[in-house]
Amino acid sequence: MNAATALSKGAATRELILARALEIADAKGIDALTIGTLADAAGMSKSGVFAHFGSREELQLAVLDAAARGFTDEVFVPAVRERRGLPRLRAILQGWKRRTLRYGESRACPIGAAAIEFDDRPGPIRDRVLGHLIHLRKEIARAVAMAVEQGHVRADIDPDQIAFEVHGLVLAFQFELKLFGIERAVLRVEAAISRMLDALALARPEPVSD
Amino acid sequence: MNAATALSKGAATRELILARALEIADAKGIDALTIGTLADAAGMSKSGVFAHFGSREELQLAVLDAAARGFTDEVFVPAVRERRGLPRLRAILQGWKRRTLRYGESRACPIGAAAIEFDDRPGPIRDRVLGHLIHLRKEIARAVAMAVEQGHVRADIDPDQIAFEVHGLVLAFQFELKLFGIERAVLRVEAAISRMLDALALARPEPVSD
Secondary structure (H helix, E strand, C coil): CCHHHHHHHHHHHHHHHHHHHHHHHHHHCHHHCCHHHHHHHHCCCHHHHHCCCCCHHHHHHHHHHHHHHHHHHHHHHHHCCCCCCHHHHHHHHHHHHHHHHHHCCCCCCHHHHHHHHCCCCCCHHHHHHHHHHHHHHHHHHHHHHHHHHCCCECCCCCHHHHHHHHHHHHHHHHHHHHHHCHHHHHHHHHHHHHHHHHHHECCCCCCCCC | CCHHHHHHHHHHHHHHHHHHHHHHHHHHCHHHCCHHHHHHHHCCCHHHHHHHCCCHHHHHHHHHHHHHHHHHHHHHHHHHCCCCCHHHHHHHHHHHHHHHHHHCCCCCCHHHHHHHHCCCCCCHHHHHHHHHHHHHHHHHHHHHHHHHHCCCECCCCCHHHHHHHHHHHHHHHHHHHHHHCHHHHHHHHHHHHHHHHHHHECCCCCCCCC
């Protein structure tokens, strides 16, 4: 076995461990993630897991990064297929709704769950969660800014403000799922998305000035 | 000491224990509330606390009810002084903002905290939390419905939908406080409240038809 093969085999094992770790975090949050529980789930020894993730914290950070990539793949990547402006913004909101729905009534995206679990625990994990949330909000704001550029949305709209309000809609949706069940929650979030996009939309596209 | 005095003394002691219990729940959530920690905080014996609250769960339920009365006193009661319609709705939103702000960046209203802590634990506590949240949402919806009756808000608005979206704004505000600090969070929630009320408001009051 040459060095390149060993490297790729090591990388493949790391990916496999990370996939198991993400499953645990998806179900129970990253606080439930220890080297021991992960070794059991992956059918490995603790020292085998340690060889790839030097500490529990390093493992938890890697899982948060994997969850953020999952969010991008599931929400932002499909939306890029839609036309810039309101169609793309709508696709992002629908994607976030679908992802929230996939986690269902009793689970949550590890980043959202960690934001609550770690909000009173300063340190690298809270910082990483904050970083991912800021990135996510920036992407939403960027989609709103594009919709302004395309003349779909009034120019006096603050894209960061809309990103904040979009975040609120998703948080209310998560709450509604837990408290009142899927059927009602979906009706509410659909109506809220429509109301928000209608309020943003210019009645007529602005004429192109020259 | 006659029976009436004994009764009122007992009621006063219960109120005093409950006030200490609410302080603990305000700071750490109702999960931190045990007969033992409360007895220490109130300077009483465990059996003294047990005489007033037969179980830990009964104590936690009493604290949730006390928190709900606190919400009413702080948010709904002052708003009733305002004129029915948009002024009263605005006062409710401002009151909820102030109450959220009073809890600050690292604490939360015991009901909101318990909604997250107990969402995966069916039983009397989760049911009570749900009951208080439903009541709260109904009160918001009632204020919106009144604003429709007063001709301040379009008649095609669904008051329950607005109550859902108001809840989302407060959840986003709590998140923003924790993640980005007070200054930014207050700017965001103020802008969101203005945008929401502007979107609800009829440009002109509807003419009274006869």
